[in-house]
Amino acid sequence: MNSTNDVSPKTIIIKDTTGNPAPLGLLGFGMTTILLNIHNAGIYELDSMIMGMGIFMGGIAQIFAGLQEWKKNNTFGATAFTAYGAFWLSLVALWLIPKTSFGAEYKSSETAVAWYLLLWGIFTLFMFIGTLKLNRLLQVVFFTLTILFFLLALGDFTGNKSLHTIAGYEGIVCGGAAFYGCVAQVINEVHGRKVFPL
Structure with a gap:
């Protein structure tokens, strides 16, 4: 008689019941980007409202969303939200x-900030390439963000203030696209159907 227990491998399926963190990340990015770029367009001065939004919505909320994306095994979302959250805190x-x-005595020169913006633009360009396998909305967000970083970098490299103004209006479009992405995902999920296309 064989006394050995018959042990067969078992598969455990874990169902993810957590909410979608992307709307929070898109909201943090979108609102803060719109507000900063209204300033870049020359409509109001840089102030504590933008800095407060940069720390809490652009920074902390996006990092929180990025960590949640990591738990959902979404490398793109985790990298994007965590990185851009850190961008806002560093800015x-x-x-x-x-x-x-x-x-x-450590105040950054315009040239130093231009290099900072240029590197963020290069990173964003590569992230845009990643969106070519994702939805159209993310393609718009990352394409316009790439242009925004390059315009701001060029403005700082050349000292051309008009480029900052142009970047401001372009950045409002970028932030608006992200804001729309937040709203669309939330409304579509609540209604259980596609109300707003992505």
Whole structure:
């Protein structure tokens, strides 16, 4: 008599019941991008409203969404939201550190900021290539964001303020697309059908 227990492999299926973090990330990115680019377009000055949004919505909310995307095994979403969340926090740091007693001598030159924006533009260009396998909305967001970073970088490299103004209006379109993406995903999920196309 064989006393060995018959052990057969079993498959465990785990159902993901967590919500979609993408709308939060798109909202954090979209709202903050719109508000900053209204400033870039010359409509109002850079102020604490933009910085507050940059820290909490553009920064913390996006990083939180990115971490949730990581839990959902979405490498693209995790990378995008976490990286751009960190972008917003670093951008606010660039503005605020020189205002402190210890950071005044570390104020970034326009050329340094131009290189910063250029690298973000290159990263965004590669992320745009990734969207070619995703929905049209994300293609619009990342394409317009790539243009935005390159326009802002060129404006800082050349000192041409008109480029910043043009970038401002283009950035409002970019942020608006992300904002729309948030609304579309939330409304479509609530209604259980495609109300707003992506």
